[in-house]
Amino acid sequence: MRLTEFKTFRDAVLPLEPLTLLIGRNSSGKSNALDGLDVLSRLAEGEEIRDALDGRRRDTGAVRGGLEGCPPHGSHTFTLGCTVSTPWGAPAHLDVTVQVAPDVRILSERLTGPTYSGNKTLYETVEPRSDSGDIGIRWYRGKSGRRPHLPLRWDRLLATQLMTRLPATTDAEREVIEVAEVVLGALRGVFHLDPVPHLMRQYVPARDAELRRSAENLSASVRRIAEQSPAEFDRLVSGLRRVAEHPISEVRTTRSDLGDVMLVVDEGAGGPTPARELSDGMLRFLAVATALLTGRHGVDIGKEPGTEPSLTLVVEELENGLHPSQASLLLELLREASARAGTQTLATTHSPALLSALTGSEHPGVVVCDRDCDSGSSRPQRLTDVDGYATVMAEGRLGDVVTRGLLPTRREERDYTEFDRLLGIG
Incomplete structure (x- = not known):
């Protein structure tokens, strides 16, 4: 991303592995990085920009800080991009700039990716007209000559409009x-799990079984796992037994008179x-474990008919x-x-124990986030x-290195004056 x-963030890149852990001090930018991924995922749904980021029509609410919180301080625009692997070998790259004031609109958008003739700019915006609510794109046609112009709405991600507006002749x-669909599919597969324990304590409809972002329907999700995936359910119960201080003999669900279910x-x-x-910690563990064990088929992400959805599972403060x-x-x-095909996990953590449990081969998946003292900009770095x-x-x-503050986050200027004097230099 x-x-x-x-x-x-300014001119920063967040590298993502199949397993990525984001670490850093408080206010270093970890949550802001996750917000960037959340913004791209919301825009990929095709909603109007303000509706998507302010959560006007979403159960999940607004992205943190809302639309106006996305640009850096002093700016009215923000720019995000992503690189997505494709079935054709070469990756695709999507970049978009959004203006939040005085009007909410796409300022520029560009998609590059693989074709039979090599990597090409598949479409890019042209200068918008000030007297119109449209923005134009020119797209790849596989032949030389002037590329045609297609007007699209500037109040939503342009990639989401191609399926109905591009001629495809x-x-x-x-x-x-096809490349746009792959990129949008990857972004729509981002699932940001943010368990809210007090919402998990109610009866929920049994059919509402795909785990939501808040995990409020945890009871229904666990019930479906028990009925359809006994092996995954056994792993879930086994994990809960390791977490609990007291012995656990059984995990099940009970039904209300209306047919709703509750975890027991x-x-x-x-x-x-x-x-x-149940305690907050136990409910939160069950939500995280349920998402991790069931993967893309058990959580509430967009699943287009005829496609195998990808999943990027995001958990803050794991x-x-x-x-x-x-x-x-x-x-x-x-x-x-x-390790599952088509699945990535991204989590922030402050846990020394978790970091110490990593093997050396997993260290490239750890990303350190820090803030520059002079500019205030955040920087992610492997x-x-x-x-x-x-x-x-x-x-x-x-974990010990991080706890003791031994890990340097930027190259420090060192004073070699005394060293030089001893060597007779200068």
């Missing part, structure tokens, strides 16, 4: 649409405990509500989910690219 001009035009954890001698009485001793369990679930990484890792495990 390219955070070209977004909130605290030639192979080249169909290539444009049977603690043996302690008796059954319904979801409304370890919230869990004891540090459970870090290895979380990591096991993350590894399993990330852990393995951080200056002094090899030296500080000789001091111990990653």
Whole structure:
């Protein structure tokens, strides 16, 4: 993902592996980076920009800070981009600039990607007319000559309009649409899990089984896993037993007179405990574990008919509500989910125990976020690219290094005056 001009980021790139952990001090920009991915995902749904980012027609509400919170301070525009792998080998690249005031509109948008003739600019915007609510694009046609002009609405992502507006009368035009569909599919597959324990304590309709962002329908999701995927359900119960302080004999659901369901954890001698009485930590673990175990088929993401949806599962503060001793369990679930085809996981964490449980081969998936003291800009950087990484890792495990503040986040200016004097230099 390219955070070209977004909130605290300028000309930054967030590298994503199958398993990515984002670390850094408070206010370093971790949440802002996740917001950038959330914005792209919302725009890919095809809603009007303001509706998508202010959450006017969404159960999930607004993106953090809303539309006006997306540009950097002092600016009225923001620019984001992403690179997406495609079935044709070469990746596709989408970049978009959005103006939030005085009018909300696309200022520019560009898609490049593979064709039978090599990588091409598949479409790009032309200068908009000030007296119109449209913005034009010129697109790839597979032959030389002046490319035609197509007016599109400037109040929503242009890629989402191609399927109904581009003629698609030639192979080249169909290539444009196919690449756009792949990019949009990847963005629509972003699922930002933000469990809200107090919402999980109610009866929910049994049919509402695809886990939502807030995990408010956790009971229905767990019930479906128990009925349709016994192996996954056994893993879920096994994990819960490792998390709980007390023995757990059974996990099940109970029905209300109206047919709605609620999760129940049977603690043996302690008796059954319904979801409304479970701890925040236990409910949060169940939500995260459910999403990780079921993957793209168990969460509420767009699933186009005839396609195999991808999933990028995003969890902020992954370890919230869990004891540090459970870090290895979380990591096991993350590894399993990330190993599935078409699945990525991205999480922020402050857990030294979780970081210390990583193997050295997983360190390239750790991204360090920090803020420049002078400009205030955030910068994401692979852990393995951080200056002094090899030296500080000789001091111990990653969690210990981070806890002791030994990990440098930027190249520091050093004063070599005394060293030079001893060598007789200068």
